[in-house]
Amino acid sequence: xxxxxxxxxxxxxxxxSCLQGLPGVExxxxxxxxxxxxxxxxxxYRIPSWYTxxxxxxxxxxxxxxxxxxxPTSHFRLAMDSLxxxxxxxxxxxxxxxxxxxxxxxxxxxxxxxxxxEDYNYxxxxxxxxxxxxxxxxxxxxxxxxxxxxxxxxLGPSGFADPxxxxxxxxxxxxxxxxxxxxLASLANLFVGPHRRAHTVWAKRKRSxxxxxxxxxVVDAERGTAALAFSASSQPNAFWLRVHGERxxxxxxxxxxxxxxxxxxxxxxxxxPLLNGLEEGKSIRRAALGTLLQKFSGGxxxxxxxxxxxxxxxxxxxxxSTLPIPAQQVLEVxxxxxxxxxxxxxx
Numbered sequence: 412x413x414x415x416x417x418x419x420x421x422x423x424x425x426x427x428s429c430l431q432g433l434p435g436v437e438x439x440x441x442x443x444x445x446x447x448x449x450x451x452x453x454x455x456y457r458i459p460s461w462y463t464x465x466x467x468x469x470x471x472x473x474x475x476x477x478x479x480x481x482x483p484t485s486h487f488r489l490a491m492d493s494l495x496x497x498x499x500x501x502x503x504x505x506x507x508x509x510x511x512x513x514x515x516x517x518x519x520x521x522x523x524x525x526x527x528x529e530d531y532n533y534x535x536x537x538x539x540x541x542x543x544x545x546x547x548x549x550x551x552x553x554x555x556x557x558x559x560x561x562x563x564x565x566l567g568p569s570g571f572a573d574p575x576x577x578x579x580x581x582x583x584x585x586x587x588x589x590x591x592x593x594x595l596a597s598l599a600n601l602f603v604g605p606h607r608r609a610h611t612v613w614a615k616r617k618r619s620x621x622x623x624x625x626x627x628x629v630v631d632a633e634r635g636t637a638a639l640a641f642s643a644s645s646q647p648n649a650f651w652l653r654v655h656g657e658r659x660x661x662x663x664x665x666x667x668x669x670x671x672x673x674x675x676x677x678x679x680x681x682x683x684p685l686l687n688g689l690e691e692g693k694s695i696r697r698a699a700l701g702t703l704l705q706k707f708s709g710g711x712x713x714x715x716x717x718x719x720x721x722x723x724x725x726x727x728x729x730x731x732s733t734l735p736i737p738a739q740q741v742l743e744v745x746x747x748x749x750x751x752x753x754x755x756x757x758x
Contacts, residue, residue, distance in 0.1 A: 416558075497525070531720070533650070536713075538577065599637035
């Protein structure tokens, strides 16, 4: 299967590292508006062709799959051109600036019989998959509520708030936080299903070019409720996922390898917190060591989910099986994202 990338920035390097290890996949070309960036990526990853014009690449290379890894405001046009050229499209999040654009892409992909996949990599992290496995096995019981909170300093020198180099996501309703809404919304959708109502609070605590640096939401969904949050002030950096079920509760830090479970146990109830605490302590110690080793291993690290979703997507395209992120899921997640954006944004 012949693959090509449009956009050769930081996230593209993760895509390329994954694709190099997939059997039966040939990375045929890479495209970037900057000739030096495109040429450098081609040389580093031993890609035979590089371009600065994506239409020329589509016409001459005729790839089976296009990865759109450019700044998000350009996604709609590039993804639509790729679909029209006959390629399946894997697009980085946020897929589009508005739900109307995403809906148009999904409709056109359906008409052309092509796949449109938005990267929800945290759905495929080991911790998330283990929680989901226990839910699907019945061990967890029905999920009642899910909480997802990203604490991330986006105001520092390497963040989103440099007035001399405006980040592309500042063009979105919600500013830089919009870049993280797909992570939060996709987790809510995974565990409690399509949303019915959403109530949000957007706030700004610190002076910067960002319109907002704090976000909170409560979501009523088909199978339960969700509380979603982003904080630029809460430290240390973490991505907390907490899932509450009928017989078990799970807590994971998706920026690390930490995953712990509290469960109903046989025996006297006063002893259960002690037993859960002892198990949690062991899990945290193992996770601390695992996270340290992960940082020095040279592997995908926090992008482990991206490697899994790409591998499964290519396998599905090859054998015709169900995609790991079907079109209906992409639509449901983006409907929730539209509901989470600030009021009056027209999203």
